Amino acid sequence: xxxxxxxxxxxxxxxxxxxxxxxxxxxxxxxxxxxxxxxxxxxxxxxxxxxxxxxxxxxxxxxxxxxxxxxxxxxxxxxxxxxxxxxxxxxxxxxxxxxxxxxxxxxxxxxxxxxxxxxxxxxxxxxxxxxxxxxxxxxxxxxxxxxxxxxxxxxxxxxxxxxxxxxxxxxxxxxxxxxxxxxxxxxxxxxxxxxxxxxxxxxxxxxxxxxxxxxxxxxxxxxxxxxxxxxxxxxxxxxxxxxxxxxxxxxxxxxxxxxxxxxxxxxxxxxxxxxxxxxxxxxxxxxxxxxxxxxxxxxxxxxxxxx
Ligand SMILES: [Zn+2]
Numbered sequence: 001x002x003x004x005x006x007x008x009x010x011x012x013x014x015x016x017x018x019x020x021x022x023x024x025x026x027x028x029x030x031x032x033x034x035x036x037x038x039x040x041x042x043x044x045x046x047x048x049x050x051x052x053x054x055x056x057x058x059x060x061x062x063x064x065x066x067x068x069x070x071x072x073x074x075x076x077x078x079x080x081x082x083x084x085x086x087x088x089x090x091x092x093x094x095x096x097x098x099x100x101x102x103x104x105x106x107x108x109x110x111x112x113x114x115x116x117x118x119x120x121x122x123x124x125x126x127x128x129x130x131x132x133x134x135x136x137x138x139x140x141x142x143x144x145x146x147x148x149x150x151x152x153x154x155x156x157x158x159x160x161x162x163x164x165x166x167x168x169x170x171x172x173x174x175x176x177x178x179x180x181x182x183x184x185x186x187x188x189x190x191x192x193x194x195x196x197x198x199x200x201x202x203x204x205x206x207x208x209x210x211x212x213x214x215x216x217x218x219x220x221x222x223x224x225x226x227x228x229x230x231x232x233x234x235x236x237x238x239x240x241x242x243x244x245x246x247x248x249x250x251x252x253x254x255x256x257x258x259x260x261x262x263x264x265x266x267x268x269x270x271x272x273x274x275x276x277x278x279x280x281x282x283x284x285x286x287x288x289x290x291x292x293x294x295x296x297x298x299x300x301x302x303x304x305x306x307x
Pocket of ligand 1: 188204206207208285286287
């Protein structure tokens with residue numbers, strides 16, 4: 001009996017020795033997670049640890065037409081994937097923040113940083129209206145003269161410049177305010193399928209707010225004016241605001257533009273008045289929102305979660 005106990009004690013002591021011995025033998029720099037043997041290896045090792053401790057965290061409106069702001073490490077590259085073959089990368093700003101928007105008919109999106117758990121979204125399909133507009137002059141619908149085509153090309157070049165804006169700092173923290181504070185009537189919901197003169201067209205990527213001519217339009221959030229132009233073919237006159245990283249809100253058909261290219265505007269500042277320029281059937285604001293080539297629903301941004 002006594003002998004057996006002594007044997008067990010001796011065995012335990014041996015085990016402790018072996019454990020201690022192996023500890024001494026392995027040069028561990030990070031006690032929690034194995035060893036590294038060179039400065040370079042250790043740097044990579046700690047970077048990985050830091051990533052694991054700060055995975056991608058996102059909040060916002062993860063819906064079709066919505067957007068989220070994610071937090072990660074400064075300047076981290078984030079993979080934005082719709083499938084294994086359809087993806088691209090975007091870089092977080094120097095505070096580690098990154099905006100990601102979702103299209104009208106987005107099915108799923110996976111956001112990931114190599115070596116960490118991805119954030120996955122599967123979207124519930126939204127229901128969109130069918131919107132018929134008849135009696136438009138035919139030239140505005142499908143056939144254009146050479147002069148009109150020239151004007152259209154000139155307008156698109158201006159718009160591309162405005163949409164290529166990438167302001168680094170994110171200008172909205174608590175989402176959007178509705179840009180019209182006076183009474184308005186919402187005449188078209190975002191995403192409505194358009195049928196112009198009986199012809200099926202692209203969905204309408206704006207929210208139409210009808211209000212009297214000259215009704216003030218206010219910036220829904222802080223931003224930088226990336227285009228202010230009153231000579232565009234379809235839009236007539238348009239203001240673009242970059243709210244950060246190319247999240248760009250758009251104000252179409254406006255009158256009396258009060259801002260100019262490159263100007264910084266604060267939430268609530270008046271930028272223009274309601275108008276009816278370009279392809280418009282009466283005074284209204286067509287309010288739109290884009291992120292990269294994706295069309296977002298600006299109204300959804302007014303429901304942004306507030307902390
Ligand atoms: Zn519209």
